[in-house]
Amino acid sequence: MSSKTTRRTLLAGTPAVAALAALAACSDEPEGPLLSADADLPTAVPDGTKIVIGDPAQQLAFELSGLVTLLDFEVEWANISGGPKSAEAFRAKSLDLSSVADIPPIHTNWTGLPTKIVAAAGRIDPIDHPIYELGITPGVDVTSLEDLRGKRIAYSPGQAQGALILRVLDAAGLAQDDVELVELPSTADTYSNALAGGEVDVAPIGGTQVKSYLNKYGVDGATTIPHGLRDDPWTLYAPVEVLEDADKAAAIAQYVRLWGAAKLWTRANRDEWIQAWYVDHEGLPFEDGEYLFDREGEPDFPENWDETIQRHQETIEVVAEGTGNPVLDAEDIYDRRFEQLVNEGIAEYGDGGAS
Structure with missing residues (x-):
């Protein structure tokens, strides 16, 4: 694979409206071929493909591990994560992929913004390592x-x-x-x-x-x-219209495939990660970084999404009852075409990065 240009974060320190305007160029890119929801994912990323990703911690993990050099597309990193900001950026067509918990994909589908989950993870021993x-x-x-x-x-x-x-x-x-x-x-x-x-x-x-x-x-x-419940869902989600663009879908698949390996690299390189993310990026004392690193525990990347989707369904039903929204079928907000990719990447790269 040949490495494409990677652009640095665009949004740090800027107001949300200005940030969205700065990123609006991604909506002006020529659309790729239409990809139906039941079609296989493309196996190659065409030249000239670009996507905007809101996944700040993983951006740094990709860069430090060298996995970013394996991306066959141009990526613009947006300092966006979480539900409200990512949904706003999706609606502005200024973001293609974002890192969130399990509630934002429910909320966007309730509010007329169809999205799909393309990667799902949690924590080993989540009750002992709550968020x-x-x-x-x-x-x-x-x-x-x-x-x-x-x-x-x-x-x-x-x-x-x-x-x-x-x-x-x-x-x-x-x-x-x-x-x-x-x-x-x-x-x-x-x-x-x-x-x-x-x-x-x-x-x-x-x-x-x-x-x-x-x-x-x-x-x-x-x-x-302690609340005693699992609160560890961690997902990547994208608008359905982005996944209908064959070129962008191919790029997202490539990113998802390396996503778990990048996370495992951070766990295998504890002190380097604490210094780079918690201290240099987040401005915390090193001892606070150690506290957060140890509190997080080990990531869990399920081999299939059956149990994940079942837990998500239970959450949907509780939240729907509490908010008066209709009950969604959790299966409908997962794109199973991406289901095996994270563990394929882990099998190939483990926690060693691209070196």
């Missing part, structure tokens, strides 16, 4: 899920944290009327600040927010409790 914990405001007595009754809980519709809260209530045998859901966007430190300010009693917090929240407010009585 989120439930942060509890100082002075509020919550030690179990049953204690959530009557509490004010931060809630973000359409995002993974919001879906987690609905699943937590379901697990606790509580209805939405049994609590007060306080709608807040789950951005940056919004939830931690809301807890500290007494705006809510409970909020799902993750990453360094857990550590910093307890360090700052533990002396005042702040606590966290």
